[in-house]
Amino acid sequence: MLVYGLVAFVVVVGGLLLLLDVVPTYFARRRERQLLAIAAGEIPAPPSGRVGKSREWGFALIFLLPVLMLLAIGLVVPLVRTTLLSFKNGGSTDWVGLENYGWMVTDDGILGVLWNSLLWVVLVPLVATSVGLLYAVLVDKARFESVAKSLIFLPVAISFVGASIIWKFVYAYRSEEQDQIGLLNQIVVWLGGTPQQWLLDSPLNTLLLIAVMVWIQAGFAMVILSAAIKAIPADIVEAARLDGVTAWQMFWRVTMPSIRPALIVVVVAITVATMKIFDIVRTMTNGNYDTNVIALEMYNQAFRYQQVGQGSALAVFLFILVIPIVIFQIRNLRRQREG
Amino acid sequence: MATTTPVLPGTSAEPMPKTVAGRVRRRLNTRAATVVSILIALLWTVPTFGLFISSLRPEDAIKTTGWWTFFSDPQLTLDNYNEVLFGQSASSGQLANYFVNSIVITIPSVLFPVAFAAMAAYALSWINFRGREWVYIGIFALQIVPLQMALVPLLSFFSRGVSLGGITLMPAWQLEDEQKFIQVWFAHTCFALPFAVFLLHNFVSQLPGELMEAARVDGASHAKIFRTIVLPLITPALASLTIFQFLWVWNDLLVALIFAGGGDETAPLTVRLAELAGTRGNEWQRLTSGAFVSIVVPLIVFLSLQRYFVRGLLTGSVKG
Numbered sequence: 001m002l003v004y005g006l007v008a009f010v011v012v013v014g015g016l017l018l019l020l021d022v023v024p025t026y027f028a029r030r031r032e033r034q035l036l037a038i039a040a041g042e043i044p045a046p047p048s049g050r051v052g053k054s055r056e057w058g059f060a061l062i063f064l065l066p067v068l069m070l071l072a073i074g075l076v077v078p079l080v081r082t083t084l085l086s087f088k089n090g091g092s093t094d095w096v097g098l099e100n101y102g103w104m105v106t107d108d109g110i111l112g113v114l115w116n117s118l119l120w121v122v123l124v125p126l127v128a129t130s131v132g133l134l135y136a137v138l139v140d141k142a143r144f145e146s147v148a149k150s151l152i153f154l155p156v157a158i159s160f161v162g163a164s165i166i167w168k169f170v171y172a173y174r175s176e177e178q179d180q181i182g183l184l185n186q187i188v189v190w191l192g193g194t195p196q197q198w199l200l201d202s203p204l205n206t207l208l209l210i211a212v213m214v215w216i217q218a219g220f221a222m223v224i225l226s227a228a229i230k231a232i233p234a235d236i237v238e239a240a241r242l243d244g245v246t247a248w249q250m251f252w253r254v255t256m257p258s259i260r261p262a263l264i265v266v267v268v269a270i271t272v273a274t275m276k277i278f279d280i281v282r283t284m285t286n287g288n289y290d291t292n293v294i295a296l297e298m299y300n301q302a303f304r305y306q307q308v309g310q311g312s313a314l315a316v317f318l319f320i321l322v323i324p325i326v327i328f329q330i331r332n333l334r335r336q337r338e339g
Numbered sequence: 340m341a342t343t344t345p346v347l348p349g350t351s352a353e354p355m356p357k358t359v360a361g362r363v364r365r366r367l368n369t370r371a372a373t374v375v376s377i378l379i380a381l382l383w384t385v386p387t388f389g390l391f392i393s394s395l396r397p398e399d400a401i402k403t404t405g406w407w408t409f410f411s412d413p414q415l416t417l418d419n420y421n422e423v424l425f426g427q428s429a430s431s432g433q434l435a436n437y438f439v440n441s442i443v444i445t446i447p448s449v450l451f452p453v454a455f456a457a458m459a460a461y462a463l464s465w466i467n468f469r470g471r472e473w474v475y476i477g478i479f480a481l482q483i484v485p486l487q488m489a490l491v492p493l494l495s496f497f498s499r500g501v502s503l504g505g506i507t508l509m510p511a512w513q514l515e516d517e518q519k520f521i522q523v524w525f526a527h528t529c530f531a532l533p534f535a536v537f538l539l540h541n542f543v544s545q546l547p548g549e550l551m552e553a554a555r556v557d558g559a560s561h562a563k564i565f566r567t568i569v570l571p572l573i574t575p576a577l578a579s580l581t582i583f584q585f586l587w588v589w590n591d592l593l594v595a596l597i598f599a600g601g602g603d604e605t606a607p608l609t610v611r612l613a614e615l616a617g618t619r620g621n622e623w624q625r626l627t628s629g630a631f632v633s634i635v636v637p638l639i640v641f642l643s644l645q646r647y648f649v650r651g652l653l654t655g656s657v658k659g
Binding site (some may be wrong): 325 | 450461480484517518524550589625634
């Protein structure tokens, strides 16, 4: 199948580029003929300007064609359809109005899920960004800086499933009489405590799952914030130092204001990633023991219980939560372009 | 130390306390900083390290003692890897198959969006047409659509085709077994595009305009400019996007779960691994070695190309 895929790739991309080569030569020839005809006085000269503009449109369309088509099929149409499905019943046969949304805000199980998701969305960006920032400040200009940064950055490359298994092993439980094989329980035992079933007790288990996400995202925050810190102009730092500020003042009065844009980018990116979190919960607890989140519940409703309407309502809810972030991002983008 | 020049009493008595106190405070500061940073570094590396050590220990050892006992009683074996990759029993993992699936899924799912996004980024930055700004903002905004919203309709697009008012515009694809790879490629390509266009647009729009103009004056077509000028210049950006997309596809679970199905013909490593974690949560010898198999490829790619990856992250986010 891989060969088919590669052949398809060569055909599609090569075909588009070929098309882009053939079309302009065709137009060029035609224009040449036209110019000759005009020179010979056979036809009147066309109004200039308009022709060139519309031809540019054509080129742009060929360049944009695959992206626009795929986005329409893969994202835009699904967006509309999912929204419609959320107003239909489980088998998508009848319209049920707002029933699915009513179910969402009254069902106790779902309320717990929403509550957990809120905990994720508040804690993960906050803790991951703080740890990343702290570490970026601490190792800045230290010896072995690049190695130290790579160590924290490494989990970014690990899949959520892989990370879940790594941490499941850390949280592993053996009864008191046996030797512990999970690091966390061993530390508890060394400190004289009794081993715990970490993933069974709510709300502690949700916090421990959140720790996994923090572990993955902190490296991402660290890299971006570290670059922002390094981009602070040296003369500002020097001036502050001459004024005799302490390290603490330097951090709050100089570093923080200077890296504000990067900080916003990091928090937004981690927030969006956290809203869609699914893999960690599914692999570690499968949403049991009160650890479920919106994205996993949506998957369960739509694909396991065949309640497409309810699943779609959850997806729409997720989308509505993200809309303010889109608007915020677009405003940032426009400001950046004007500036 | 014996040969230090004697200090005249009185000359250094005055400034000494100040500098000493200052130095002590600074040292304490840096010491606290060092301790905290080492602590964080340990917390971030020890879990992975533990997994790696465990994956190399014999089954009994993993199940009875913690991996840290390895330091007092080193026992190493490759049995776990052998079993998890090539074992014949249904419970062993048979990861070799899934590993191949992961590769088959990943390569086209990386190539397609990168190529399409590069073309779109060029059009959006250097071809003048009306509404350009709005097309770009539209694509940018689609970045935020949660994948979850697209799953049900996209799945029905594959299985039922498209019909409008009773007329079939496109027949159902009816893909089976191995052909399901096409669905996965398609889905990954769609979902990657908004971010890919955004990232590449940042690079392409910053290329010097005089270069394009000069080429236009010389009579080069858009296709020619794109191939001979733009593509070579944005190679670093293409590299970073490729790494991004590679990590995202290789590590993905949700898309694979829905579009590839769970069979060993099409499912990638992550799906199989999640399944093992669910059904054989106490078979640590398989889980640890299996997890390491799935981690090792992205880690190698990541470590060797880290520089490009970081550069890509930074142009996408930090400006000025």
